[in-house]
Amino acid sequence: MSDLKVGEPIGVLRHGWFAGVDDYAIAGGWTGGGEALVVADAAGGLCAFDARNGKEAWAKPQSHEGGILSLDLRPGHSEVATAGQDGRVVVRRVDDGEELCALDVGEGWIDNVAWSPDGKWLAASCSKRVSVFGSDGREVWRSDDQPSTISALAWSGAGELAAACYGRVAFFGAAAGELRQEFTWQGSLVSMALSPDGEYVVCGSQDNSVHFWRRSTGQDSRMGGYPAKPSALAFDPTGEYLATGGGDTAIVWNFSGDGPEGTSPGYLELHDQLITTLAWACRGRCLATGARDDTVAIWSIQRDGQGKGIGGAILDDIVSSLCWRPDGRALAALDAQGGVTAWRVGNK
Amino acid sequence: MESTQPVPVTILTGFLGSGKTTLLNRILSEEHGKRIAVIENEFGEVGIDQALVIDADEEIFEMSNGCICCTVRGDLIRVLGNLMKRRDKFDYVLVETTGLADPGPVAQTFFMDEEIGEEFSLDGIVTLVDAAHIDQQLGRSDESTEQVAFADVLVLNKTDLVEPQKIDLLEARLREMNRMARVVRCEMGDVPVETVLNLSAFDLDQALERRPTFLEPEYPFEWTGVYALEPGRYGLSLAEGPDPAMSLVVASNQGVDDAALRDGAEWCVRRYAEPAVPLAPGDAIPFAQHVNLELDSSGRKSFTLEVEAADRVGLYTQHTAEEFELQLIDDNGAVVEPEAERTWVAQHEHDDEVGSISIERDGDVDPEKLNAWLGELLREKGVDIFRMKGFISLAGESDRFVFQGVHMIFDSQPDRPWGAEPRTNQLVFIGRNLDEQGMREGFEACLI
Structure with a gap:
């Protein structure tokens, strides 16, 4: 794919539309039906774009004073939650951007926000605490202080919430917040992914490794040798493959059978700077990777975890996030200049 | 991009x-x-x-x-x-x-x-x-x-x-x-x-651009007195002291604030680098010249200082004024008090655990020996080494080599070519309980 040019997607990526937000595009997400793409920027603005043509449906500049840190679309509802440096979580209707509720979570940055897969609970973390809210916006429970600022949240099914930080991963019951399981490890866990079946919890660590635990046995393993911290991690929808960043090369581990220990992973080499984001399409073992070198690559992952490049594009700046439309027929890429690029994906 | x-x-x-x-x-x-x-x-x-x-x-x-x-x-x-x-x-x-x-x-x-x-x-x-x-x-x-x-x-x-x-x-x-x-x-x-x-x-790219050394200067003088003087002839009077002679530089137009004293000191460091002119009691002390006052005779000795126009005069003396009971006396025999004083003396009395070691040696270094020595030093003492900086003359390399580090994190790169400049090495370490003698010997063994 050495024939990449700025603005000219190749392979399975086909021209879609281009739009922009006012600042570094931090995070985005499609509505469940793929009608709209919602994008948050570092200055605190939130925008929704029509999936068909990229027309701005609405914009809410200054939605969070100081900037937005996290965004999540509510499963089964046309709603989006954003969290910001202003200590608030705001839930808006995607159709028109109207604010449905604003939650004062705490003093300080709200680093993470995540809806449970059934859309019933909304979790948010502020400094060392995590809070879970019901759909009416009332706080249902709040955790004790964790050992350090919470770096990642993830739901395991609808019933449990995992929170990662320096030194541990903790699982809490969704409804009451009781501590159900914890794994400790002396290292700063900077990212987290749970396998779809709930068995594996995988974290990227500041010491340039990936650490994971089996929840049924507590057995843990560490995969080292990364040149940088793996801040992007993603399981494919089947849970067989885990793609990891942590360098210029994306590494794909095979988690099927007895797990990845002792196996050799797939190495996806194309980017020449650190990988910033990874996203699997809903089917077909198709992985998108984005990097600090402004490039986006689409890979078809083979059984052995090795990948074949099947598409790519160059943006104007660092790729900050990649979001597949739920049907896997379109991919949106966000960049550090606020560019929002959507491609159709397919062979025709 | x-x-x-x-x-x-x-x-x-x-x-x-x-x-x-x-x-x-x-x-x-x-x-x-x-x-x-x-x-x-x-x-x-x-x-x-x-x-x-x-x-x-x-x-x-x-x-x-x-x-x-x-x-x-x-x-x-x-x-x-x-x-x-x-x-x-x-x-x-x-x-x-x-x-x-x-x-x-x-x-x-x-x-x-x-x-x-x-x-x-x-x-x-x-x-x-x-x-x-x-x-x-x-x-x-x-x-x-x-x-x-x-x-x-x-x-x-x-x-x-x-x-x-x-x-x-x-x-x-x-x-x-x-x-x-x-x-x-x-x-x-x-x-x-x-x-x-x-x-x-x-930043190693700019490491030595502003100053030719990583070390702040060690002053060859211990004391400065600044005197506001009217035109006239003054006597610099000294009693017997611990040494038979003392070096001195007299600066004209000397300011009294911290920055002016430091500028004066840096200027005097260069004067001190020149050979000293010996002066016997009774001699006139020239301005802006490194002189060496002969003090081996008994009793107080006096040297003359001619001031032609009103001036603030800075005396940069090798020892403190106290040690030789130094006094400046005007035409009428009255003692002139300094407007400002500064002691530059190096103190060893505190014996802090933390200190600096600097190694300065001419010549070329064997790269392999240096690697082995530094590697071992950082492995064994990296916890106690807070900062380090230096430049090295590697045998066979036309470029000077610069490095800096924090604990075991070590960063180095080639710098500018040596050219006609004499090839030399400077290494500065700041750390806790460092074995100065051992480190000197270790580096010495890397020299060719």
Whole structure:
């Protein structure tokens, strides 16, 4: 794919539309039906774009004073939650951007926000605490202080919430917040992914490794040798493959059978700077990777975890996030200049 | 693709009450054209305006391997990680740590975290020292000692609250501990902004551009007296002292503030490098010349000093005025008191655990031996070595080699060609309980 040019997607990526937000595009997400793409920027603005043509449906500049840190679309509802440096979580209707509720979570940055897969609970973390809210916006429970600022949240099914930080991963019951399981490890866990079946919890660590635990046995393993911290991690929808960043090369581990220990992973080499984001399409073992070198690559992952490049594009700046439309027929890429690029994906 | 320069970051450390917030506010008000982001770990003594201020609780992340040089500051990674997404909104970052902060993890964050290292460059560590209290603090806390050891600039603040002689002694003590740092004296945090910002102290590309050495000068004189003199003939009278002779340089037009004294001192260092002219009692002392006063006869001796126009005269003497009961006497036989005095004496009485070792040797070094020696030194003593800098003449290389490091993190690269310049080596280490003799011998063995 050495024939990449700025603005000219190749392979399975086909021209879609281009739009922009006012600042570094931090995070985005499609509505469940793929009608709209919602994008948050570092200055605190939130925008929704029509999936068909990229027309701005609405914009809410200054939605969070100081900037937005996290965004999540509510499963089964046309709603989006954003969290910001202003200590608030705001839930808006995607159709028109109207604010449905604003939650004062705490003093300080709200680093993470995540809806449970059934859309019933909304979790948010502020400094060392995590809070879970019901759909009416009332706080249902709040955790004790964790050992350090919470770096990642993830739901395991609808019933449990995992929170990662320096030194541990903790699982809490969704409804009451009781501590159900914890794994400790002396290292700063900077990212987290749970396998779809709930068995594996995988974290990227500041010491340039990936650490994971089996929840049924507590057995843990560490995969080292990364040149940088793996801040992007993603399981494919089947849970067989885990793609990891942590360098210029994306590494794909095979988690099927007895797990990845002792196996050799797939190495996806194309980017020449650190990988910033990874996203699997809903089917077909198709992985998108984005990097600090402004490039986006689409890979078809083979059984052995090795990948074949099947598409790519160059943006104007660092790729900050990649979001597949739920049907896997379109991919949106966000960049550090606020560019929002959507491609159709397919062979025709 | 991004080709922008990394954003410089200055770290301000110092005990609570040392005046960090005052200095911070001064920087912000003077640099009003610049967009500055401030990361604070403690609520300041006074408020800060004109800047994006982010409060963050100090979080120290140690790694499972137990390596102290892998210890980083999680709060900085998080806040800087977010700031870099808005990097077009500011030009400079100031990090104000608590008085109890260990500067090591703060500095290491910029080398151990790939992304932070790409977007930000550590410009320098500025440590504020409360002249009235640091003496006790140094004895009592590791943190204040390490803050001194890590510093690129030591701002000796609140000097108005302490007797000048005590400050001289304090400065000497600090310089023994950290010979790489520049010492600046001030009251109320009032230092020129250019002495604390844009130092490029960790940047090997610029390592030796401003100054030819990593060492702050060691002065060959111990005392300076500044006298405001009318035209006339004066006598410089000295009693018997510990030595049979004493070197001296007389400077004309000498200012009395800290900066003027330092400028004068640097100028005098160059005069002192010239051969001394011997003077017998009764001789006239020329200005701007290195002279050596012969003092081996008994009783008081007097030399003459002719002042043609009203002048502020600086005497830079090899020993302190006290040791020879030095006096300046006017035509009428009256003793003239100095307008300002400064002692430059190096003090060894404190015997601090933390100190500087500098190795300066001519000649070429065997690269393999050097690697083996440095590797072993860092493995065994890296925990105790806070900072190191130096340049090396590697055998067979036409370029000078520069290095710098923090604990076991070591960074080196070829510098400019030696050209006609004599090939020489300078290594400076600041650390705790370093074996000076062993290190000298170790380096010596690397020479060809």
